[in-house]
Amino acid sequence: MSRKVLLVEDAATVRLMQRKILEENNYIIVGEASNGVEAIEKHRALKPDITILDITMPGMDGVTALKYIKGHKPDAKVIMCSAHWTLKNVVEALMGGAMDFVSKPFQRDRFLFTVNSALDNEWTFDTELLSALADECESHEDLPISQDQISELISYVVDVNAGHFNVGDILEKLGFLYQESMFTESALDKILNGQEKIIQMLDLILQKLK
Numbered sequence: 001m002s003r004k005v006l007l008v009e010d011a012a013t014v015r016l017m018q019r020k021i022l023e024e025n026n027y028i029i030v031g032e033a034s035n036g037v038e039a040i041e042k043h044r045a046l047k048p049d050i051t052i053l054d055i056t057m058p059g060m061d062g063v064t065a066l067k068y069i070k071g072h073k074p075d076a077k078v079i080m081c082s083a084h085w086t087l088k089n090v091v092e093a094l095m096g097g098a099m100d101f102v103s104k105p106f107q108r109d110r111f112l113f114t115v116n117s118a119l120d121n122e123w124t125f126d127t128e129l130l131s132a133l134a135d136e137c138e139s140h141e142d143l144p145i146s147q148d149q150i151s152e153l154i155s156y157v158v159d160v161n162a163g164h165f166n167v168g169d170i171l172e173k174l175g176f177l178y179q180e181s182m183f184t185e186s187a188l189d190k191i192l193n194g195q196e197k198i199i200q201m202l203d204l205i206l207q208k209l210k
Contacts, residue, residue, distance in 0.1 A: 003119060004030040006048035008039040008065070009081065010057040014104065018052060021108055022115070036060025040068045043076065050119055052102070055082040055089060063093055070097035077118050087145045087176070088137040090153065095130050099123075100154065103147045110147065125154075126162045129170075133157075136167050149174050 005027050009015045012034075019029050030046045033039040035057045043051060051069065055062040062080060069076050080093045083104040090101060099118045102111050137143070145153070152174060156165045165173075 002026050002028045003049040004028050004046070005115075006031050006033065006039070006042055006046060006051040008033045008036075008042075008051060008057075008062065009054040010034045011054075014054075017106065018111075021106070021111060025112060027115075034058075036062060036065030036068075039065045040072075043069050044072060050077045050079065050115060052079050052081055052115070053098075055080055055093070063089065063096055066093060066096045066098060079114060079118055085145050085147075085150060087143045087153075087174075088134075090145055090150055091130055091133045091137055094125055094154075094157065095127065095134060101147070101150045124159045125157045126159050129157050129162070129165065129167070132167045133170065136171070143176065145174070 005022055007015045007018050007029060009018070009032075015032050019032075022029060030048050031042045033042050037060050039051070039053060039062075040060075053062045053066060053069075062082075066078055066080070069078060074097075076097070078098050079100045079102060080098045081102050081104060082089070085101065085103065093101070100114050102114050153170065155161075156170050156173065
């Protein structure tokens with residue numbers, strides 16, 4: 001049985017590419033939208049099995065639209081799409097109810113795998129852990145995250161792993177080392193402080209030589 005997809009993307013060329021890949025693999029594109037408001041309206045009217053939702057669009061962005069879609073239909077399956085992911089917007093989208101993520105430009109096989117996996121599986125996320133991650137991200141909103149890191153992050157925050165990981169564990173496993181610098185001197189501060197200590201020592205030596 002073919003499954004129905006709603007495409008939400010402001011770039012027509014990207015929608016065309018998504019449509020081509022999905023239709024070649026027996027999906028039915030039931031509708032397209034170019035902004036968040038259209039996405040909400042078409043999701044209610046067309047009742048797709050899954051929605052591919054861009055984050056950056058004119059007017060209402062994808063994360064805001066996601067919250068409205070999930071508010072109306074809590075079990076809606078939504079995959080978020082973007083050319084540039086940061087840890088902060090990934091965590092925000094997970095908290096809003098996103099199931100998975102794809103990066104632009106698309107890797108055909110990765111794109112299909114993500115759509116198939118989201119449709120064939122049911123999983124929920126540890127909201128307490130996501131909330132702690134969101135707090136941690138507040139001062140690091142531009143920290144980039146790759147498609148592979150996103151998949152790894154998802155594996156740590158699903159409910160079946162509740163209690164197995166904390167924020168520090170996850171950031172360390174993802175290779176983000178910035179957390180330590182929040183509580184210690186930054187590299188630049190260390191250099192400046194080191195230079196200051198050298199100057200103080202030289203002054204002390206000069207005074208003794210007088």
